[in-house]
Amino acid sequence: MLLTQGGLVTRLNAAAVRLWGVPQDRAAGRPVLEVVRRHTLETLLERGGELELEAGGRTLRCTATRDHEGTGEYAALIVEDITEHRRREAELREATAVLSHEFRTPVAALRGVLEALEYDMPDDLAQNFVRQGLQETERLARLVEDLAVGFRPTRARTLALAEAFARAERLLGSELSARQASLSFGQDYLVRADPDKLLQVLLNLIENALKYGPPGQPVQVVTTLRGTWVEVCVLDRGVPLNDTESLFRAHTRGRAATGQGSGMGLYIVRSIVQGWGGQVWVERQGDHNAFCFTLPGVAGIGEPR
Template identity: 80%
Template structure:
């Protein structure tokens, strides 16, 4: 039978305050016996301290993998119930105490996976404008009529703009915010000016709703608008209008970009990285809505997509700036 020492109130306090599940055990000739479990361990394994103390370790953790880890010491990652657990154990000889520490790192691994995916997608997207710029520069090495050379220069500038947008996308989440109070009309005017070259070939019109004061980083707000309106251009048929609606909701302002694209399906997944709708035209990274969500969540807002009548609406909220000085 394993002999356990009663925990002290001080041990109870600091062990129970830890977010990791901690199980203290003792090495005995007949195996490993539990000495103490903290509050997080009780939640993880569902065995309270009064029932865990003195029992064989395997009866509490119910996994031979964890029992073997406790016997040899070391670290491993374990998938259990859809969660990723980092498990660390210190080895205990006969009469000695050891510890098994289990930390839920599911969210951390998910963020790592999203970052790897986003970086891979953006790295792939950089190849197209770089290749275009190389072709333009190679062409400009040769003598040609001024009007033809000017055409190549315009192509090069367009590719530079694409590169600049990709750099902005890559910086999402890492660039410090520069929030200020500004009228939405200011961001709308910038977006319209930058998107005119894309609207004209598709014979699309762009209209904006009522102006409101908002609190945001102007550059990040512009990036959200550009991604949503470009998304509408990809999904909507040529020649159809795109409308940006605004609505004051308490202390928040809702902005919705509406297009005449086919009805949406699976809207919950549209804002994940590397996801494109089934009706998207042309080439794309599938990063636009993921970037929108990342920026909007940064200022505490929400993003969603829904069907409004015969149009799709891609919506976000941002803090209102009423009462703040410009």
């Protein structure tokens, strides 16, 4: 807080001394501008009101009040550091965008299951659809839990990559048929990951390959052992990509992107992969775009399954 009379500083509290780096004894009696060194704050004190400004990497809310009673003209400048508040607001907006994106796949899968169950079918086939619906319902429940516990993987276990591949292929079945595309997977390995998070990474990358690759072309998922890490690359025959690093930023879409989209898919991929300590990148392999990521293996992963 800073107090003035007749445009001259009369008092600074300890927080104001730290903020502007001017001790109380040097500030007293000096013009406001010489202390705060910002014309916007000088004007604010003259007129009253409120504004936000950035200073030293912090976000400050500045409020000026005036008192015209008596013979002197008094004013007070109250400064509140709202950096953390603004950071939490940004995180909330980001979390909302992430959840919106992640909810789409299980919701679409449940819709497909319910639509299928409207028709007469053999009991064993109906039970298979019911199991799929229950699995996706459980996945939705875990996403709701993520509202409280954040988005870093928290349920890691040892699993075979083939388990995640099979689940992704089943969920993408209708899209593969619609695009007359095939999907192939590489060597199986044991890895350590959250199964739902790994599935989300695979779905995002394979869906992108189907969407931006030529219709009817195969999508390949290639796996390679790299020391104690397993590298997974999703290959498509789309046009070569430029400025690939920007693709992983929030709310960013490639130049070839068409239709509606949040621009969050690859950002989610990077967030998940970095959460388990891996890396994610895009490179050109021959006539393919390769979207690659790494995930940790378990003891003995040098033995492919």
